Amino acid sequence: MGKQRLLLAMIFGLAIAAIVLISATPTRLGLDLRGGTQLTLQVETTEKIPTLTETDLEAVQRVISDRVNELGVSETSVQILGQNQLLVQLPGVSDPEQAQRVLGETAQLEFRSQRPETNQQFQIENQILQQHQLELLTLQQAAETGNQSLLNATTADPDNTPVSAELEQQIQSVQTAIRESNRAIRELFAPAALTGERLTDAYAQPRQGGNQWEVVLDFDAAGGNQFAELSRNVAGTGRSLGIFLDNRLISAPTVDVRYAETGITGGAVISGNFDAEGASDLAIQLRGGALPLPVAVVETRTVGPTLGQDSIRRSLYAAIVGLVLVLIFMAVYYRLPGVLADIALVVYALLTFAAFNAFGVTLTLPGIAGFILSIGMAVDANVLIFERTREELRSGKTLYRSVESGFYRAFSSILDSNVTTLIACAALFWFGAGLVKGFALTLAIGVVISLFTAVTCSRTLLFVSLGLPQFRKPELFCPGLSTTAPSNS
Numbered sequence: 001m002g003k004q005r006l007l008l009a010m011i012f013g014l015a016i017a018a019i020v021l022i023s024a025t026p027t028r029l030g031l032d033l034r035g036g037t038q039l040t041l042q043v044e045t046t047e048k049i050p051t052l053t054e055t056d057l058e059a060v061q062r063v064i065s066d067r068v069n070e071l072g073v074s075e076t077s078v079q080i081l082g083q084n085q086l087l088v089q090l091p092g093v094s095d096p097e098q099a100q101r102v103l104g105e106t107a108q109l110e111f112r113s114q115r116p117e118t119n120q121q122f123q124i125e126n127q128i129l130q131q132h133q134l135e136l137l138t139l140q141q142a143a144e145t146g147n148q149s150l151l152n153a154t155t156a157d158p159d160n161t162p163v164s165a166e167l168e169q170q171i172q173s174v175q176t177a178i179r180e181s182n183r184a185i186r187e188l189f190a191p192a193a194l195t196g197e198r199l200t201d202a203y204a205q206p207r208q209g210g211n212q213w214e215v216v217l218d219f220d221a222a223g224g225n226q227f228a229e230l231s232r233n234v235a236g237t238g239r240s241l242g243i244f245l246d247n248r249l250i251s252a253p254t255v256d257v258r259y260a261e262t263g264i265t266g267g268a269v270i271s272g273n274f275d276a277e278g279a280s281d282l283a284i285q286l287r288g289g290a291l292p293l294p295v296a297v298v299e300t301r302t303v304g305p306t307l308g309q310d311s312i313r314r315s316l317y318a319a320i321v322g323l324v325l326v327l328i329f330m331a332v333y334y335r336l337p338g339v340l341a342d343i344a345l346v347v348y349a350l351l352t353f354a355a356f357n358a359f360g361v362t363l364t365l366p367g368i369a370g371f372i373l374s375i376g377m378a379v380d381a382n383v384l385i386f387e388r389t390r391e392e393l394r395s396g397k398t399l400y401r402s403v404e405s406g407f408y409r410a411f412s413s414i415l416d417s418n419v420t421t422l423i424a425c426a427a428l429f430w431f432g433a434g435l436v437k438g439f440a441l442t443l444a445i446g447v448v449i450s451l452f453t454a455v456t457c458s459r460t461l462l463f464v465s466l467g468l469p470q471f472r473k474p475e476l477f478c479p480g481l482s483t484t485a486p487s488n489s
Contacts, residue, residue, distance in 0.1 A: 232260060232264075236257030330379070340462055389477060
């Protein structure tokens with residue numbers, strides 16, 4: 001009896017610890033419950049790769065997954081759709097524009113040295129590019145605000161043309177001019193002597209003496225030597241060290257003459273006109289690597305918190321109603337064992353949710369379905385035990401021996417059913433993706449804990465109750481037993 005009481009104290013101690021853990025650790029919710037952003041990306045072909053293969057899609061998927069992980073989003077999902085698309089789910093991401101910037105750009109980093117005797121031409125082309133960029137910014141502001149005065153400031157002959165049509169024409173013209181300016185600037189620089197493939201790390205940090213940010217780059221050994229040689233060649237010449245991202249010049253620093261012998265060692269710094277968000281996005285793109293193929297965002301969907309809360313509420317209602325009905329059935333049909341099984345089920349629910357929070361499981365609607373299904377597994381285990389106990393009582397055994405034999409005879413069936421379910425969960429987790437994995441994980445955790453509560457918690461509660469005279473009555477375990485079979489207590 002002392003052993004059973006010790007187990008009982010351990011069970012209630014675990015229940016209290018589970019309550020504390022649930023209260024202290026917030027539950028992680030997936031896209032369908034928490035809200036967030038869902039992107040559909042179209043993988044495009046190139047001249048070198050005119051046909052997409054499964055290997056090409058997997059390569060793009062890996063880079064996108066790396067960038068998503070750098071965003072710090074939990075329970076992300078990057079799935080291949082069809083022959084040329086990817087579905088990206090970002091729970092908790094409320095800024096789809098940032099997601100598009102980070103995930104959709106190629107991020108091909110190149111370091112180029114400026115060609116000799118091109119300083120004057122570079123200054124002219126750079127000024128032209130800056131003018132075009134300023135003009136494009138003005139037009140974009142006009143498009144966002146619908147401000148006619150901004151439009152009039154960009155056109156010499158304003159008329160009554162609708163703002164949207166006028167802006168569209170102006171923006172297209174300026175974008176074409178920007179592309180031409182970028183092409184002209186690239187021709188002033190030699191081919192890339194160093195690329196982002198040699199990059200080992202990239203991180204954003206604030207610049208000294210201002211509100212602007214910069215991106216610090218670290219290279220591997222070979223990349224460090226290449227950067228040192230590249231900076232040594234332009235040191236003290238007045239020529240720039242061009243840093244290009246996707247064939248666009250983002251920074252063109254000059255190198256001081258003191259580096260003419262050794263070059264710059266220890267990494268590089270991109271000090272363009274970055275704010276904190278822009279520097280962080282660029283660092284994420286560079287760390288994740290360049291996309292092997294270009295992608296285009298074809299659809300963006302934002303799941304708001306209202307939908308998430310509604311899904312949570314409906315799911316909780318379903319779970320609570322189902323659990324209450326199960327508890328009532330167990331108490332009415334199985335009497336005292338049913339009441340004790342209800343207590344075990346409450347302990348099971350607390351331990352399961354605590355395990356979800358402890359292991360960082362992200363709940364989704366399929367995950368909640370897996371949890372509810374595991375409740376059925378826990379109930380099934382108790383049903384097997386209690387039916388075996390009733391069979392032993394009807395055969396004339398004592399109450400204590402019947403309960404003991406019921407657990408013994410039912411254990412093999414309970415173990416077999418739980419093991420087969422775990423095998424199915426392993427297959428779903430291994431071969432499935434996204435929400436299927438979440439369903440398999442929650443179901444597996446629930447099955448393991450249900451096995452523990454059925455064999456340990458229910459057993460302990462039953463044997464402790466048998467130690468109390470008021471509960472040592474066969475009719476509390478098997479109604480109508482006195483009229484069908486003799487009993488010994």
